[in-house]
Amino acid sequence: MRFTDFVFAAVIAVIFVAIIIKIHGYRFFDKKRKYHPVAGTVIHQLFNFHRLLEYMVDLTIQRKTYRLLSFIRSEVYTANPANIQHILATNFPNYGKGWYHYSVMSDFLGDSIFTVDGEKWRHHRKTSSYQFSTKMLRDFSSSAFKSNAVKLAGVVSDAAISNNVIEMQDLFMKSTLDSVCKVILGVELDTMCGTYKEGTEFSNAFDEVSAAIMYRYFNFLWKIMRFLNIGSEAVLRNGLRVIDEFVYNLIRKKIEEIQKLQDNSTVMKGDILSRFIELKETDPKYLRDISLSFILAGKDTTAITLSWFLYQLCKHPRVQEKIAQEIREATNVAAGSTIDELAASVTEENMEKMQYLHAALNETLRLHPAVPVEGKFCFADDTWPDGFSVRKGDLISFQPYVMGRMKFLWGDDAEKFRPERWLDENGILKKESPYKFTAFQGGPRICLGKEFAYRQMKIYSTVLLGSHSFKLADQNGSVKYKTMLTLQIDGGMHVYASQRQN
Ligand code: HEM
Numbered sequence: 001m002r003f004t005d006f007v008f009a010a011v012i013a014v015i016f017v018a019i020i021i022k023i024h025g026y027r028f029f030d031k032k033r034k035y036h037p038v039a040g041t042v043i044h045q046l047f048n049f050h051r052l053l054e055y056m057v058d059l060t061i062q063r064k065t066y067r068l069l070s071f072i073r074s075e076v077y078t079a080n081p082a083n084i085q086h087i088l089a090t091n092f093p094n095y096g097k098g099w100y101h102y103s104v105m106s107d108f109l110g111d112s113i114f115t116v117d118g119e120k121w122r123h124h125r126k127t128s129s130y131q132f133s134t135k136m137l138r139d140f141s142s143s144a145f146k147s148n149a150v151k152l153a154g155v156v157s158d159a160a161i162s163n164n165v166i167e168m169q170d171l172f173m174k175s176t177l178d179s180v181c182k183v184i185l186g187v188e189l190d191t192m193c194g195t196y197k198e199g200t201e202f203s204n205a206f207d208e209v210s211a212a213i214m215y216r217y218f219n220f221l222w223k224i225m226r227f228l229n230i231g232s233e234a235v236l237r238n239g240l241r242v243i244d245e246f247v248y249n250l251i252r253k254k255i256e257e258i259q260k261l262q263d264n265s266t267v268m269k270g271d272i273l274s275r276f277i278e279l280k281e282t283d284p285k286y287l288r289d290i291s292l293s294f295i296l297a298g299k300d301t302t303a304i305t306l307s308w309f310l311y312q313l314c315k316h317p318r319v320q321e322k323i324a325q326e327i328r329e330a331t332n333v334a335a336g337s338t339i340d341e342l343a344a345s346v347t348e349e350n351m352e353k354m355q356y357l358h359a360a361l362n363e364t365l366r367l368h369p370a371v372p373v374e375g376k377f378c379f380a381d382d383t384w385p386d387g388f389s390v391r392k393g394d395l396i397s398f399q400p401y402v403m404g405r406m407k408f409l410w411g412d413d414a415e416k417f418r419p420e421r422w423l424d425e426n427g428i429l430k431k432e433s434p435y436k437f438t439a440f441q442g443g444p445r446i447c448l449g450k451e452f453a454y455r456q457m458k459i460y461s462t463v464l465l466g467s468h469s470f471k472l473a474d475q476n477g478s479v480k481y482k483t484m485l486t487l488q489i490d491g492g493m494h495v496y497a498s499q500r501q502n
Contacts (some may be wrong), residue, residue: 140270
């Protein structure tokens with residue numbers, strides 16, 4: 001380092017420390033309370049942005065809980081399950097989304113389950129939980145997952161016959177969006193084959209808006225850009241126009257249709273939007289916000305998990321074969337059955353028998369959680385089970401990605417993909433604490449679509465792995481994640497498929 005560089009770095013460091021002290025004051029020197037040790041600053045995070053999650057792994061190996069100083073607040077990161085249980089369950093009302101998250105998300109999702117806290121959240125949670133628990137939704141969603149999995153397997157089959165490389169992450173993204181839109185909105189988007197123009201436009205706009213919203217978390221100038229309607233904020237505004245036109249049209253038509261049906265006292269429809277309308281919920285804004293929230297929650301999460309799952313199965317052919325064997329035994333389909341026969345053979349009872357498949361999905365989520373980092377705001381000063389305190393306004397974070405790699409939680413082979421760790425000596429799935437395996441969060445705000453997601457992933461796995469075997473296009477290569485709010489594979493997941501003979 002040259003002398004001038006050294007002086008420059010020292011001046012920046014002094015200014016930074018001065019700002020931190022000005023903002024945080026000397027409150028952390030409070031003798032009565034202990035605060036978690038400082039491991040760095042958000043500037044360090046920025047320097048490590050290209051390997052952000054690995055950087056956080058390195059810090060957590062040194063300390064289970066630590067603070068990073070930022071210009072506006074302390075950020076407290078913990079991998080201690082006792083602390084996480086305290087945040088998510090024991091002192092649940094003291095930690096939430098807060099105004100910051102609301103201000104970033106509300107242009108897209110309004111006042112929905114994802115953006116609000118307190119009484120508003122409780123109301124959303126209660127009405128949505130009821131919808132997610134009905135047998136009608138279970139049956140309707142299983143049938144939507146099956147038909148979309150069959151369509152996807154058809155594309156895979158064509159590529160297998162012509163020995164073409166397939167980018168599976170993109171196909172999973174399209175297929176899970178098609179499934180989730182069928183279940184939530186009751187429409188066939190068919191982004192997989194692109195036959196419905198408005199559906200494809202809606203899907204493209206949805207992706208653009210989601211990306212622009214995520215970008216707000218990294219771009220502190222977004223409010224000015226929104227005011228000037230430039231860059232990503234202009235894209236967001238245009239995207240929202242397309243989304244709103246599509247969704248409001250659909251809501252209007254559905255309300256008319258259902259009111260006519262109800263006049264003639266005819267049968268109920270299975271999609272969630274219709275179910276809300278049938279229960280006399282007809283405020284278009286409420287219906288829009290709740291529908292878009294469910295689509296956002298269910299779209300990329302399962303597609304990303306299925307992509308990493310397939311990647312791990314290609315890296316571990318023994319596991320891939322074991323799952324294919326379990327599928328054959330559980331569904332009892334004859335060798336050489338068609339994709340349709342395979343899909344028809346999946347029942348709730350058969351899926352229950354697929355314990356090894358469930359274990360492999362858990363193992364995927366442990367190492368590659370679709371939501372790698374989770375954050376909450378602290379509403380009032382508090383002391384955690386580890387004896388250290390946090391302050392009102394602190395950003396509290398725990399990281400499923402980091403926790404999945406910790407030896408103190410998972411043993412010396414924590415970094416190894418080993419589905420067996422989830423099974424007992426009889427091959428039955430062991431229960432795991434949601435405060436240690438945090439991929440779905442835990443406590444009152446645990447993922448509402450967890451069972452829904454497992455059902456979808458099991459159906460897709462049965463249809464795809466029962467009919468094909470997969471190997472990586474570049475057998476010696478490995479893939480990396482993109483630093484985003486979800487754990488997408490950078491550049492996609494390229495494979496060859498071949499039809500199963502047995
Ligand atoms: C592998 C798939 C999935 C994973 C890993 C996952 C993970 C999560 C996580 C970590 C949260 C907490 C997010 C936060 O509060 O910031 C969450 C919440 C939620 N998830 Fe999922 N999710 C998955 C699939 C789904 C699906 C398919 C749906 C439904 C279509 C869904 C619906 C929801 C809802 C409604 C919430 C909000 C719950 C609340 O705040 O009360 N999720 N999910």
